[in-house]
Amino acid sequence: MININLYETALLILLAVIIIILVLYPRYLRRKYIGKPLRLRVGQRFKFNKILETSHGTLIFYANPIFCGVRRSKRIFETSNHMLHAKMNENEYYIASDDESGGIIIKDIKINKT
Structure with missing residues (x-):
């Protein structure tokens, strides 16, 4: 049985948030406004x-x-x-x-x- 403590869970959530901020959000902005006005x-x-x-x-x-x-x-x-x-x-x-x-x-x- 896998035993994940609170520290490891917090690290996984932090990693997911960093991926969303650095990878997915700029793609959303580029799709919304292609190029500089x-x-x-x-x-x-x-x-x-x-x-x-x-x-x-x-x-x-x-x-x-x-x-x-x-x-x-x-x-x-x-x-x-x-x-x-x-x-x-x-x-x-x-x-x-x-x-x-x-x-x-x-x-x-x-x-x-x-």
């Missing part, structure tokens, strides 16, 4: 997809950036959270511009598909 620049145009997270005055969202008139694959962006940003609709086109306080505000634009 790009900073939204003034003049950047994009097609909005969905908001991922709003916390600590920061808005993180998926969008298809538009460079030189060509829509690129979906990327993660971050910008300062603004009350107008909550009104963004999926599959709409937006542009980042300056606001009075020196921050970035997102405005709705119409893009003609030709």
Whole structure:
């Protein structure tokens, strides 16, 4: 019969916690946010997809950036959270511009598909 004392049990639990923290949790974070979010620049145009997270005055969202008139694959962006940003609709086109306080505000634009 196997006799495991309290000390060995505590070591096994500690080992399991270390494995979870060092191995499994970073995989979860990579799966949740693939790569580091790009900073939204003034003049950047994009097609909005969905908001991922709003916390600590920061808005993180998926969008298809538009460079030189060509829509690129979906990327993660971050910008300062603004009350107008909550009104963004999926599959709409937006542009980042300056606001009075020196921050970035997102405005709705119409893009003609030709």
